[in-house]
Structure formats: C-alpha cells, structure tokens
Amino acid sequence: xxxKRWAFLAVVIMLSFWMISTVFxxxxxxxxxxEKEATSSRxxxxxxxxxxxxxxxxxxxxxxxxxxxGEEVKGKIxxxxxxxxxxxxxxxxxxxxxxxxxxxxxxxxxxKGEKVKASPPVTVKLESKVISxxxxxxxxxxxxxxxxxxxxxxxxxxxxxxxxxxxxxxDNIEEIEQLAKQLDVRVPHFTLTGILxxxxxxxxxxxxxIVREGDEIDGFRxxxxxxxxxxxxxxxxxxxxxxGGEK
Numbered sequence: 001x002x003x004k005r006w007a008f009l010a011v012v013i014m015l016s017f018w019m020i021s022t023v024f025x026x027x028x029x030x031x032x033x034x035e036k037e038a039t040s041s042r043x044x045x046x047x048x049x050x051x052x053x054x055x056x057x058x059x060x061x062x063x064x065x066x067x068x069x070g071e072e073v074k075g076k077i078x079x080x081x082x083x084x085x086x087x088x089x090x091x092x093x094x095x096x097x098x099x100x101x102x103x104x105x106x107x108x109x110x111x112k113g114e115k116v117k118a119s120p121p122v123t124v125k126l127e128s129k130v131i132s133x134x135x136x137x138x139x140x141x142x143x144x145x146x147x148x149x150x151x152x153x154x155x156x157x158x159x160x161x162x163x164x165x166x167x168x169x170x171d172n173i174e175e176i177e178q179l180a181k182q183l184d185v186r187v188p189h190f191t192l193t194g195i196l197x198x199x200x201x202x203x204x205x206x207x208x209x210i211v212r213e214g215d216e217i218d219g220f221r222x223x224x225x226x227x228x229x230x231x232x233x234x235x236x237x238x239x240x241x242x243x244g245g246e247k
C-alpha cells in the first residue's frame with residue numbers, strides 16, 4: 001500500500017515539473033516573439049536637438065531592448081523618420097552620428113566608433129624605358145633624378161653602355177628623361193684669345209677660330225661679341241667667355 005502511494009507521488013511530481021517547464025518555455029517563447037515583433041514594428045520618429053541618451057532610452061522602451069550607452073555617447077540629435085523599422089532607425093541614428101554598437105546576450109552596447117572605408121586597390125601601370133647618355137656618366141646623375149620617381153618607380157644604371165633604365169609611370173618617365181637630357185651636356189673647353197670690334201660687326205678668336213655673332217663653334221652659337229667678353233649659347237647652357245679665360 002505504501003509503495004503505491006510513493007508511486008502516485010512520483011507521478012504527481014513529474015507532472016508538476018513538466019507543467020512548470022512547459023509554462024516557462026512558453027513564456028520565454030512569447031517574450032522572444034514579443035521582442036521580435038516590437039523591433040520589427042514600424043515607427044515614426046521626430047526629434048529636434050534632443051540628447052542622444054534620451055533617444056536611445058525611448059527606443060529601448062519602445063522595442064523592449066536592453067541598451068547600454070558609454071559616457072562618450074553624447075550630443076544632440078535632430079531627425080525625422082517616418083514608418084521605419086525600429087531596428088533600422090537605431091542603426092541609422094548611430095551611423096549618422098558616428099556611433100556603433102555591439103550586441104551580446106541580448107544586451108546592446110553603444111559606443112563611439114569610427115568606420116574606416118576600405119579604399120579600392122589602385123592599379124598603377126608601370127613601364128620601362130632606356131635613356132642613353134652621351135656626355136655624362138649615368139651613375140653620376142642617377143641621384144639627381146630619383147626624386148622624380150613615384151613610390152613604385154626605380155632607376156637602374158648599366159655602366160657598360162652608359163644608360164639609365166627607368167621603370168615608372170609614363171608621365172614620370174617622360175619627366176625624368178627630360179631632366180636627364182638637360183643634364184647630359186658636354187663640358188666644352190673654350191679659350192678666347194682676341195676680340196676685334198667693328199662698326200658693322202665684331203670678330204672674336206675662340207680656339208684659334210675667327211667667329212662673329214651667329215656663327216657656330218663646337219655645337220654652340222655665338223650669341224654676342226662684346227668689348228671684353230663673348231657669350232656662347234648651347235642647347236641647354238650658356239657660357240660667357242672673357243679675355244684670358246672662361247668666366
């Protein structure tokens with residue numbers, strides 16, 4: 001008889017636990033469904049110079065959310081939203097005013113955050129060109145040209161044939177080549193030994209050659225013959241000679 005009573009009590013206890021568990025599960029499910037329904041419902045918001053902490057408090061209350069905002073989350077908000085989902089409204093507000101959030105175990109933490117936009121990779125087309133030099137040594141002017149290179153550019157020297165091998169963008173190569181040509185000039189040796197001034201034109205004796213204005217000598221044009229000096233004009237340089245030596 002006693003064993004039957006204990007068996008009956010055991011059945012009653014098991015039924016009680018099952019009913020409690022069922023009720024609890026149903027309550028949690030209802031709460032989650034209610035929270036989901038609240039955050040997915042559409043709302044209209046209209047604020048003008050309202051503290052963001054107050055706005056977050058209203059959203060938390062309306063959506064049955066747990067929102068914690070750090071001390072750095074401050075400022076006034078002005079916005080007007082019509083018929084938007086509550087969760088979308090929260091994300092829009094945080095994004096607009098430079099805040100971000102982290103959701104963990106049903107708690108939404110709002111804090112100051114900066115979004116870094118990833119820049120698309122820039123593909124730079126590099127080309128190579130050989131620049132031949134006549135008069136100066138390639139390695140002597142390499143250092144004078146490197147400041148024109150881009151971060152991806154490179155200048156190499158081939159001493160055997162005295163050339164520069166430039167690898168860079170086309171615009172940079174053209175600029176480097178232009179400067180290299182200006183630097184690649186022959187260093188001439190001129191000796192002015194006499195000047196004869198005339199009423200119609202003047203003559204000068206340079207390197208044992210008699211020349212006058214407009215004449216060519218060793219790749220230079222006689223630009224001016226003066227009383228005590230002569231000016232020679234080359235492609236990239238100008239030389240002034242005086243009696244007794246080069247000036």
